[in-house]
Amino acid sequence: MKYEYSLDFARAQDENDPLKAFREEFHLPKVNGKTAIYFCGNSLGPQPKQTRAYLETQLKRWEEMAVDGHFHGDAPWYHARHKSKPHLAEIVGAKPEEVVAMNNLSSNLHFLMVSFYRPTAQRFKIISEAGAFPSDLYALESQVKLHGLDPEKTIIELSPRTGEYTLRTEDILEAINQHGDELALIMMGGLQYYTGQVFDMQAITAAGHAVGAQVGFDLAHAVGNVPLQLHDWDVDFATWCTYKYLNSGPGNISGIFVHERHAMNPELPRLAGWWGYDEAQRFQMTKGFKPMYGADGWQLSNTNILALAAHEASLEIFHRAGIERLRTKSLFLTGYLEFLIKEISQDKGTLEIITPSNPHERGCQLSLFIHKGGRALFDRLYEKGVVGDWRNPNVIRVAPIPLYNSFEDVYQFAKILEETLAEF
Ligand SMILES: *Cc1c(COP(=O)(O)O)cnc(C)c1O
Numbered sequence: 001m002k003y004e005y006s007l008d009f010a011r012a013q014d015e016n017d018p019l020k021a022f023r024e025e026f027h028l029p030k031v032n033g034k035t036a037i038y039f040c041g042n043s044l045g046p047q048p049k050q051t052r053a054y055l056e057t058q059l060k061r062w063e064e065m066a067v068d069g070h071f072h073g074d075a076p077w078y079h080a081r082h083k084s085k086p087h088l089a090e091i092v093g094a095k096p097e098e099v100v101a102m103n104n105l106s107s108n109l110h111f112l113m114v115s116f117y118r119p120t121a122q123r124f125k126i127i128s129e130a131g132a133f134p135s136d137l138y139a140l141e142s143q144v145k146l147h148g149l150d151p152e153k154t155i156i157e158l159s160p161r162t163g164e165y166t167l168r169t170e171d172i173l174e175a176i177n178q179h180g181d182e183l184a185l186i187m188m189g190g191l192q193y194y195t196g197q198v199f200d201m202q203a204i205t206a207a208g209h210a211v212g213a214q215v216g217f218d219l220a221h222a223v224g225n226v227p228l229q230l231h232d233w234d235v236d237f238a239t240w241c242t243y244k245y246l247n248s249g250p251g252n253i254s255g256i257f258v259h260e261r262h263a264m265n266p267e268l269p270r271l272a273g274w275w276g277y278d279e280a281q282r283f284q285m286t287k288g289f290k291p292m293y294g295a296d297g298w299q300l301s302n303t304n305i306l307a308l309a310a311h312e313a314s315l316e317i318f319h320r321a322g323i324e325r326l327r328t329k330s331l332f333l334t335g336y337l338e339f340l341i342k343e344i345s346q347d348k349g350t351l352e353i354i355t356p357s358n359p360h361e362r363g364c365q366l367s368l369f370i371h372k373g374g375r376a377l378f379d380r381l382y383e384k385g386v387v388g389d390w391r392n393p394n395v396i397r398v399a400p401i402p403l404y405n406s407f408e409d410v411y412q413f414a415k416i417l418e419e420t421l422a423e424f
Pocket residue numbers: 104105106107133135136189193218220221241
C-alpha cells in the first residue's frame with residue numbers, strides 16, 4: 001500500500017473502511033471541549049454506547065428479583081459465565097471450556113502460578129522479559145518467595161542486545177535451551193507493554209515444552225489487539241485484563257485460559273473456592289473440593305454480574321466486528337501512523353519508533369522514543385487534543401485502534417506532532 005501524507009488520502013481510506021460505523025458505537029472523550037484523538041485505548045478503552053443498557057438490564061433484574069435472579073427468569077446469574085465464553089474463545093483462539101471471565105489480572109496470575117509453577121530442587125527457574133509490567137514482576141517475585149526461593153537466583157530476565165530495544169526470538173529460544181534442565185516456567189507478556197513488541201508465543205511455547213517447562217502469558221496488551229491461537233499454540237495458561245483493548249470498563253473483570261490438556265487434571269494444585277466446584281452439586285455444600293472441567297475449575301467466587309455485563313457489551317461488539325477484520329484494518333492503520341511519523345521526523349533526530357517495524361511483531365501500538373522535548377512535548381500534545389500515554393524515561397505510546405480510530409485521527413495526530421516538534 002502506498003500511503004500519502006494528506007487529509008484527502010486519510011478521508012478516502014475512512015470512506016472505504018468496512019469497519020467505519022463502529023466508531024459511532026463509542027463515547028470518545030473530549031479534551032478542551034473537542035473530541036480527542038484518543039490513542040490511549042491500550043491503557044483504558046473508551047465506553048461502548050451499549051454498555052449502559054447491558055448494565056441497566058442487570059440493575060433491573062436485581063431491583064425486581066433480588067435473590068431470585070440467581071436461578072429464575074431469563075439468563076439466571078448462576079450460569080452467567082457461559083454466555084461470554086464463545087466470544088472470549090474467538091478472541092484468544094481457544095475452546096469455550098478453556099476460558100472463563102473471573103477476578104482481576106494480577107490475582108489470576110497468582111492463582112495460575114500456584115498451579116503451574118511447581119519448582120523442584122532441580123527445576124525451579126522462571127524466564128521472563130526484563131522491564132515487564134511491575135505487577136507481573138511483583139507476582140513472580142512473591143511466588144518465588146512463597147516457595148522459599150531467592151528471586152535473584154530464580155527469575156531470569158531477558159534483555160534486548162546492547163543498542164537494541166526489543167528482544168530477538170532467537171535469543172529467547174537460546175535462553176530457554178540454555179536453562180533447559182532447570183527451567184520450571186516461562187511467564188512473560190504476549191505483547192510487551194512498553195515497546196509494543198509481540199513475542200512469538202508459538203515458538204516460545206514449543207521451546208519451553210521441549211525442555212520440560214510450563215509456559216504462560218500475560219496477554220494484557222495482546223487480547224483484542226492481535227490474533228491469538230492459544231489452543232493451537234499449545235500454551236499452558238494465560239490471563240488478561242479487559243479494560244484495555246477490550247473496552248470493558250476501568251478495573252473490570254479479567255479472563256483466564258487453561259489448555260484443555262489440563263482441564264481434567266484434579267492433581268494440579270490450586271487455591272480453590274466454591275465456584276470452581278462442580279456446579280450441579282455445588283449446593284450440597286460438602287467437603288472435599290472437586291474441580292469443574294476446564295478453566296471453570298479455577299474460579300473461586302461467584303460471578304461479578306455487573307462487571308460481566310459491561311464485559312459482555314464489549315464482547316458483543318468484537319464478535320460483530322470480527323478479530324480478523326480488526327487486524328486487517330489495524331495493520332493498515334498502524335502502518336499509516338508509522339509512515340507519517342517517519343515522514344515528519346526523517347533524519348531530524350527528534351524521535352524514533354522503538355516498536356518493531358515488522359507488522360507481524362506488533363499490534364496497534366507504536367512506542368516513540370522522544371529525543372527532543374520529552375515530557376513537555378507530551379503535555380503540549382495533550383493540550384492540542386491528543387490522548388496518548390507517557391512512560392518514563394522518554395517514551396510516548398500511541399495506539400490507533402481499529403474499532404474506533406480513523407485514518408483521519410492518524411493524519412491529524414501527525415499534523416499536530418509535526419507542529420509541536422517544531423516548538424522545541
Ligand atoms: C495493565 C497490566 C496489568 C494490570 O494488572 P491489573 O491486575 O489489571 O491491575 C498487569 N500486567 C500487564 C502486563 C499489564 O499491561
